[in-house]
Amino acid sequence: MMPRYITQDYRSRIRPTWCKGCSYYGVLAALTEVFAEKQIDPHRLNVVSGIGCSSRMTLCLNTFGLHTLHGRALPVAIGSRLVNPDLTVVVAAGDGDFFSIGIGHFVHAARKNFDMTVICMDNRMYAMTKNQASPTSIVGYRGSLTPWGKMSVPLNVLEFAIACDATFVSRTFAGSQQHMQETISRGLDHRGFSFIEVIAPCGTFDRTATLASLSPRMVDINREHRHDPADKKAALAAAVQALDYDASDDAPVPIGVFWENSVPTFEERIAEIKKAHKKKASFASLLKNYSL
Amino acid sequence: MSAGDILMKASAHEGFDATVVKSFPSNIRGGYSQSLVTIAEKPAVSPIGDCAILFALSSNAFLLDTLHLTPRTLILVETTAHADGQGRDRFKQLSAAGQTIFSVPVLQLARETAGSSAIRSTVALGILGELLGMGGDQLRAAVAWRFREKGTGLIELNRIALDAGILWARQHIDKKYWLTVPRRRARTDREDRFMLEGNQAVALGAIAAGCTFYTSYPITPATGVGETLSRLMTAHGGVAYQAEDEIAALGAAIGASFAGVKTMTATSGPGLSLMQEFLGYASMVELPVVVVDVQRAGPSTGMPTKHSQDDLFAAIFGGHGEGQRIVIAPATVEECFSATVTAFNCAEHYQCPVIVLSDSTLGMMKRVIAKSALESPVIINRDIFTGSDDTPTPWLRYRLTDSGTNPLTIPGVSSVTYRATGIEHNEDSTPATTPFERCAQMEKRFRKLRRIEMEMDNPVLWDLEPADTVPLDACLCSWGLTASITREAIASLRGEGFRIAAVYPRLLFPVCTEAFNRWADLCTLQIVVEANFTGQFCALLRMSTRARPHPLTVSRGEPFTPPEIAAGIRSIINKEAAA
Numbered sequence: 001m002m003p004r005y006i007t008q009d010y011r012s013r014i015r016p017t018w019c020k021g022c023s024y025y026g027v028l029a030a031l032t033e034v035f036a037e038k039q040i041d042p043h044r045l046n047v048v049s050g051i052g053c054s055s056r057m058t059l060c061l062n063t064f065g066l067h068t069l070h071g072r073a074l075p076v077a078i079g080s081r082l083v084n085p086d087l088t089v090v091v092a093a094g095d096g097d098f099f100s101i102g103i104g105h106f107v108h109a110a111r112k113n114f115d116m117t118v119i120c121m122d123n124r125m126y127a128m129t130k131n132q133a134s135p136t137s138i139v140g141y142r143g144s145l146t147p148w149g150k151m152s153v154p155l156n157v158l159e160f161a162i163a164c165d166a167t168f169v170s171r172t173f174a175g176s177q178q179h180m181q182e183t184i185s186r187g188l189d190h191r192g193f194s195f196i197e198v199i200a201p202c203g204t205f206d207r208t209a210t211l212a213s214l215s216p217r218m219v220d221i222n223r224e225h226r227h228d229p230a231d232k233k234a235a236l237a238a239a240v241q242a243l244d245y246d247a248s249d250d251a252p253v254p255i256g257v258f259w260e261n262s263v264p265t266f267e268e269r270i271a272e273i274k275k276a277h278k279k280k281a282s283f284a285s286l287l288k289n290y291s292l
Numbered sequence: 293m294s295a296g297d298i299l300m301k302a303s304a305h306e307g308f309d310a311t312v313v314k315s316f317p318s319n320i321r322g323g324y325s326q327s328l329v330t331i332a333e334k335p336a337v338s339p340i341g342d343c344a345i346l347f348a349l350s351s352n353a354f355l356l357d358t359l360h361l362t363p364r365t366l367i368l369v370e371t372t373a374h375a376d377g378q379g380r381d382r383f384k385q386l387s388a389a390g391q392t393i394f395s396v397p398v399l400q401l402a403r404e405t406a407g408s409s410a411i412r413s414t415v416a417l418g419i420l421g422e423l424l425g426m427g428g429d430q431l432r433a434a435v436a437w438r439f440r441e442k443g444t445g446l447i448e449l450n451r452i453a454l455d456a457g458i459l460w461a462r463q464h465i466d467k468k469y470w471l472t473v474p475r476r477r478a479r480t481d482r483e484d485r486f487m488l489e490g491n492q493a494v495a496l497g498a499i500a501a502g503c504t505f506y507t508s509y510p511i512t513p514a515t516g517v518g519e520t521l522s523r524l525m526t527a528h529g530g531v532a533y534q535a536e537d538e539i540a541a542l543g544a545a546i547g548a549s550f551a552g553v554k555t556m557t558a559t560s561g562p563g564l565s566l567m568q569e570f571l572g573y574a575s576m577v578e579l580p581v582v583v584v585d586v587q588r589a590g591p592s593t594g595m596p597t598k599h600s601q602d603d604l605f606a607a608i609f610g611g612h613g614e615g616q617r618i619v620i621a622p623a624t625v626e627e628c629f630s631a632t633v634t635a636f637n638c639a640e641h642y643q644c645p646v647i648v649l650s651d652s653t654l655g656m657m658k659r660v661i662a663k664s665a666l667e668s669p670v671i672i673n674r675d676i677f678t679g680s681d682d683t684p685t686p687w688l689r690y691r692l693t694d695s696g697t698n699p700l701t702i703p704g705v706s707s708v709t710y711r712a713t714g715i716e717h718n719e720d721s722t723p724a725t726t727p728f729e730r731c732a733q734m735e736k737r738f739r740k741l742r743r744i745e746m747e748m749d750n751p752v753l754w755d756l757e758p759a760d761t762v763p764l765d766a767c768l769c770s771w772g773l774t775a776s777i778t779r780e781a782i783a784s785l786r787g788e789g790f791r792i793a794a795v796y797p798r799l800l801f802p803v804c805t806e807a808f809n810r811w812a813d814l815c816t817l818q819i820v821v822e823a824n825f826t827g828q829f830c831a832l833l834r835m836s837t838r839a840r841p842h843p844l845t846v847s848r849g850e851p852f853t854p855p856e857i858a859a860g861i862r863s864i865i866n867k868e869a870a871a
């Protein structure tokens with residue numbers, strides 16, 4: 001049977017405004033491939049983003065979507081999930097968006113285990129505002145507001161996501177279409193908060209890392225280290241080492257699914273409560289609570 | 293605090309109109325709190341007025357509660373509260389000035405009869421009930437109701453305390469001091485009358501309007517809205533969600549609105565400040581959402597439990613850029629219900645955020661309301677386009693229509709998708725870059741609200757002098773709870789022979805320019821009464837209409853009283869006449 005949707009059906013008419021050589025093109029391609037593979041109706045998809053180069057993703061898709069405020073994609077996505085659990089919700093934004101201005105929302109969205117796929121396009125900087133240090137930038141990173149070099153250590157987002165009780169924590173690489181598609185596909189399949197960090201260097205402002213230079217260093221921990229994502233101890237140990245590759249220029253970069261477990265989602269808990277009220281109470285019956 | 297509720301309930305059962313206004317400090321327990329109970333034959337206009345009886349149970353209450361006293365107020369004061377120091381001096385002073393004042397050993401009575409001083413307010417209640425000629429039965433029933441969840445032991449203790457109070461009043465207070473309230477037959481239509489707080493009325497208004505998603509972050513004095521909806525919403529088939537902060541609350545409300553349902557969040561000043569960026573977003577993407585601001589005295593933490601109307605500018609102009617917002621203010625508990633319904637209707641119709649400005653006093657005051665005030669309001673639902681075979685591509689979500697609005701498409705419902713973006717956009721929701729595109733969309737968005745004054749039911753309420761020909765002494769305007777207090781002040785000024793016309797806006801923004809230009813033409817002396825320091829609505833009228841009103845303001849954490857407003861108006865009129 002002919003598939004109903006092809007990859008192109010998920011692309012809007014907008015040409016991305018990304019620079020030539022931006023690693024986000026790959027993420028866009030991977031997303032549309034996975035949507036087509038799963039044949040998700042575009043009008044049942046809600047792709048929510050914040051503000052940044054990465055957050056432009058929403059505009060490039062032909063699904064429903066909300067291009068919101070800097071750092072605020074998650075609450076908006078949550079609202080749409082809470083009232084329409086049939087929607088497939090993807091949240092796509094940058095490292096600055098999720099882990100600087102929006103980090104408070106991340107903690108709670110993860111802990112409450114909303115069923116959505118959360119993709120952080122991590123270029124380890126604020127690119128849109130022309131190169132400032134972000135929470136994931138390395139120590140000493142020279143951004144335009146820290147010409148003397150960033151003074152804090154990078155946030156390990158995988159360790160952080162596990163600590164926030166995200167129920168699916170993974171990392172993939174914008175230079176590998178296949179790995180991105182596999183990871184995003186698994187993230188969509190996972191019932192609960194699926195966090196995916198995409199290593200996605202900025203083609204314009206990053207003077208060291210590029211897709212080409214990073215590519216040979218990628219090591220899939222599930223395949224090559226037989227890492228079991230159901231083993232929490234192992235997951236934490238692997239996550240703790242996730243940034244060790246910063247120590248040298250040729251150290252392996254671990255990617256793959258670090259942690260996955262199954263607990264009821266927030267939406268499922270709400271459905272339980274709703275079920276307890278079998279019949280919808282009328283307005284008149286609610287009023288009775290207040291009669292004299 | 294519960295004594296006020298009990299007295300109110302008992303009076304309402306007798307068929308009176310009853311209101312209780314509460315004032316308390318922002319402590320969990322302790323400090324000085326006050327219940328102002330109004331009992332009236334006909335529905336009272338103002339919930340605040342001269343005090344017939346003051347019962348002071350603490351020296352703080354005795355010393356500080358002077359706002360509503362008149363030389364005719366009957367004062368009852370707990371014996372220990374005036375035993376020494378300032379209390380003793382004040383007692384002497386008041387007696388010397390001829391005030392009727394009784395020392396009442398409430399604490400002692402409570403301890404001796406019920407064995408607990410904690411129950412003293414029930415003793416006071418018994419005394420008050422007797423002075424009002426209420427008869428013990430209604431009070432006993434109301435006490436049983438108030439403590440229904442606390443068990444029969446406590447109900448019995450309260451009953452003993454109540455009887456002690458009744459007996460004490462009979463033995464110690466001469467009948468000439470009793471208030472002669474005309475007795476009525478107890479009403480039997482209890483089912484059709486409701487006892488509601490302003491915040492509860494807002495919550496019920498939301499449900500009546502069809503709201504199925506409520507989200508908020510706790511903040512005094514708005515929490516009551518959320519507490520009510522958290523209990524009712526699930527039973528009604530909706531969702532109530534506690535967000536991690538006010539930014540997330542409004543964000544989730546917008547996300548849910550995009551997904552097709554009617555949504556609301558409630559907060560107070562500090563939360564409204566945090567919501568400003570998302571309010572701009574809702575204006576830009578043209579999604580309906582209702583935000584209730586139960587104002588408290590700001591700025592910063594200010595006086596968290598205290599009355600104020602100082603968020604008007606924040607509601608209208610807060611945040612960056614110029615977006616469409618509608619601001620509505622209820623003046624009574626009944627209007628907390630109807631204004632919330634109106635807010636949803638406006639949000640759905642105009643596709644923009646609507647802010648309901650309540651305040652701490654209005655939100656937490658309780659009132660007896662007739663069923664008719666809560667029945668079958670007109671409901672407007674958003675225009676939804678589900679898609680058709682010949683849907684034009686691209687879909688023009690922001691088409692340049694005459695009305696400025698277009699149908700919405702809903703994820704999962706409509707086959708036609710779009711991306712809502714806070715970036716300035718074209719008709720098809722793609723980012724716009726040229727001055728021409730920007731102007732077209734700005735004009736389109738502002739076009740939506742151009743005719744709201746004509747399209748909305750009763751955007752203002754007029755109170756005109758019967759004869760149009762008499763020259764007026766002044767024309768008045770007031771909004772929110774202060775409008776209710778002003779109405780009573782005007783009634784008394786008219787009694788003195790002043791000729792006054794008044795207008796009370798329900799729609800504060802966009803400003804009803806037609807109505808206010810007409811108002812300005814009625815009389816050259818115009819006055820706006822409101823509870824903020826700078827006279828915000830007054831300034832708004834100067835900015836956008838022919839009116840040149842004088843401000844009459846108060847910003848002290850307590851509402852105006854009718855005599856204060858009357859005095860203020862009188863003094864402005866006299867000053868103008870002298871000039």
Ligand SMILES: Cc1ncc(C[n+]2csc(CCOP(=O)(O)OP(=O)(O)O)c2C)c(N)n1
Pocket residue numbers: 051052053054055070093094095096097098121123125126127128129134
């Ligand atoms: C409240 C607010 N503050 C600041 C900005 C400016 N701003 C736009 S994008 C951005 C950083 C984006 O960084 P990131 O999320 O990592 O995305 P990237 O551009 O790197 O993909 C900032 C600070 C804004 N839009 N809103």
Ligand code: SF4
Pocket residue numbers: 017018019021022023024053054123127128201202203204205
């Ligand atoms: S600045 Fe960097 S992140 Fe932004 S579009 Fe260009 S390459 Fe991509």
Ligand SMILES: [Mg+2]
Pocket residue numbers: 052094095096121122123124125126127134
């Ligand atoms: Mg970034």
